[in-house]
Amino acid sequence: MIDAKIIRDNSTDLRQALVHRGSDSTLLDEFLVADKKWREALQMIDALKMKRNQLTPKGKPTPDQLLSLKELADSIKKEQEAVSALEETASILARQLPNIPLSDVPVGSSEDDNVVIDTIGDVPSFSFQTQSHDELGISRGILNFDQASTLTGSRFVVGHDKGAQLERALINFMLDVHTTNHGYKEVQVPVVVNSQSLFGTGQLPKFGSDLFKLEDTDYWLSPTAEVQLTNLFHDHIFQADQLPICVTAATACFRKEAGSYGKDVRGIIRQHQFNKVELVHIVHPEESHQELLKLRQHAESILKLLKLPYRVVELCTADLGFSSAKTFDLEVWFPSQNVYREISSCSNFLDFQSRRSMIRYKQENGAKVNYVHTLNGSGLAVGRTLAAILENYQQEDGSIIVPDVLKNYVRFDSL
RNA sequence: GGAGAGUUGGCAGAGUGGUCGAAUGCGGCGGUCUUGAAAACCGUUGUGGGAGCAAUCUCACCAGGGGUUCGAAUCCCUUACUCUCCGCCA
Numbered sequence: 001m002i003d004a005k006i007i008r009d010n011s012t013d014l015r016q017a018l019v020h021r022g023s024d025s026t027l028l029d030e031f032l033v034a035d036k037k038w039r040e041a042l043q044m045i046d047a048l049k050m051k052r053n054q055l056t057p058k059g060k061p062t063p064d065q066l067l068s069l070k071e072l073a074d075s076i077k078k079e080q081e082a083v084s085a086l087e088e089t090a091s092i093l094a095r096q097l098p099n100i101p102l103s104d105v106p107v108g109s110s111e112d113d114n115v116v117i118d119t120i121g122d123v124p125s126f127s128f129q130t131q132s133h134d135e136l137g138i139s140r141g142i143l144n145f146d147q148a149s150t151l152t153g154s155r156f157v158v159g160h161d162k163g164a165q166l167e168r169a170l171i172n173f174m175l176d177v178h179t180t181n182h183g184y185k186e187v188q189v190p191v192v193v194n195s196q197s198l199f200g201t202g203q204l205p206k207f208g209s210d211l212f213k214l215e216d217t218d219y220w221l222s223p224t225a226e227v228q229l230t231n232l233f234h235d236h237i238f239q240a241d242q243l244p245i246c247v248t249a250a251t252a253c254f255r256k257e258a259g260s261y262g263k264d265v266r267g268i269i270r271q272h273q274f275n276k277v278e279l280v281h282i283v284h285p286e287e288s289h290q291e292l293l294k295l296r297q298h299a300e301s302i303l304k305l306l307k308l309p310y311r312v313v314e315l316c317t318a319d320l321g322f323s324s325a326k327t328f329d330l331e332v333w334f335p336s337q338n339v340y341r342e343i344s345s346c347s348n349f350l351d352f353q354s355r356r357s358m359i360r361y362k363q364e365n366g367a368k369v370n371y372v373h374t375l376n377g378s379g380l381a382v383g384r385t386l387a388a389i390l391e392n393y394q395q396e397d398g399s400i401i402v403p404d405v406l407k408n409y410v411r412f413d414s415l
Numbered sequence: 416g417g418a419g420a421g422u423u424g425g426c427a428g429a430g431u432g433g434u435c436g437a438a439u440g441c442g443g444c445g446g447u448c449u450u451g452a453a454a455a456c457c458g459u460u461g462u463g464g465g466a467g468c469a470a471u472c473u474c475a476c477c478a479g480g481g482g483u484u485c486g487a488a489u490c491c492c493u494u495a496c497u498c499u500c501c502g503c504c505a
Contacts, residue, residue, distance in 0.1 A: 039466090053473095056433075061486085067485090073485055073486085087464095094463080
């Protein structure tokens with residue numbers, strides 16, 4: 001959520017930002033009108049309330065006073081309805097405005113305008129015909145899509161034997177690296193969250209159709225632990241010296257993937273349920289630019305340790321997520337498709353989420369309270385990591401070598 | 416699932432429908448004292464919205480939402496959460 005004052009004072013810049021994002025700027029214009037009306041009505045009703053407060057006696061009012069107070073109460077009641085309606089209108093509009101991209105974010109009109117920042121690791125060359133991860137997974141007996149579709153439906157998978165163990169090993173490995181090398185605090189969180197939490201990180205109100213909702217409740221299956229880890233601090237005021245906070249969690253994530261029919265139907269790249277290790281930073285506003293680079297390095301280190309070739313892409317304005325002001329995607333190499341595919345997304349949200357979720361800090365000297373900045377990134381998407389390992393470490397005989405760093409975690413060298 | 420009790424500021428904890436944004440304690444901040452610190456003492460200390468260049472003025476907020484009333488932290492309804500007892504259960 002953008003501060004209403006900032007919207008009012010910087011409407012020109014904002015309109016430009018919306019254009020760069022490819023979003024509709026009529027939303028902004030509607031907000032400005034509604035906001036103006038609301039403030040005018042607010043001043044009127046505040047004056048009425050002041051009058052009432054002044055007229056209200058300390059004890060029992062006289063019949064005369066009672067009469068004028070009753071009149072006043074009537075007009076306040078009537079006016080209040082109008083004010084509340086206007087406020088609601090303005091705030092519905094404000095909540096739908098996306099974050100403003102930072103000024104150094106490349107301007108673009110589609111994902112084709114994203115900028116490759118860095119390419120790391122050598123793409124493996126194979127002397128044989130490579131298989132896709134799902135072909136490998138099925139032939140090795142470690143991925144079973146038929147069972148999953150019987151159990152549940154499409155876009156689910158059952159992992160078996162060494163595949164299941166490797167997935168578990170990956171989770172442990174990632175969490176160990178982040179807690180031991182990068183100083184994260186590990187937390188166990190529910191995968192079911194309420195509407196307020198989803199609003200806090202920006203999934204609601206606009207993107208409810210991408211989420212699974214539990215019937216007859218206000219509960220949803222969380223699409224990413226970003227929601228849980230950030231809203232852990234909902235309505236909290238930190239002391240400045242408690243920042244930064246770095247937390248991580250491995251959770252199952254759930255997404256409807258509505259509108260992606262026909263996309264990535266094979267394999268485990270796009271599932272309704274997948275495991276992900278998430279990283280969240282809660283930081284002082286002045287630190288967030290630095291922190292984004294740190295966060296990205298933390299995510300990158302997993303790919304480096306696994307010796308998977310990848311590249312870093314900075315998203316252009318058009319491809320930026322709703323809540324984000326700046327995002328780096330990490331894309332891992334998939335030999336069978338001959339492309340890099342997203343495996344992590346690291347974003348700086350500035351105070352966009354902290355305003356929605358009321359996460360603040362108390363400044364050092366003064367008693368001033370201010371919004372923190374929040375950042376998050378995948379460190380990494382576990383299913384996609386498993387898929388990337390299958391493809392990049394495949395051998396001519398269809399077996400797969402276990403990456404060195406995982407050998408301490410599993411009791412086998414190949415699968 | 417059934418019965419009951421709660422939810423008040425950073426925390427703990429008072430609060431007969433009007434003078435309550437709210438006692439008191441702790442914590443925080445400033446000061447006195449001290450070579451320095453501790454202790455003691457004195458003072459100060461919530462958040463959000465709106466108007467204004469500003470000083471400042473003003474409105475709202477006692478879990479969320481609704482209601483009664485001229486007036487609600489206080490009464491009523493409702494939702495969420497917490498606790499106790501019973502039942503069930505990994």
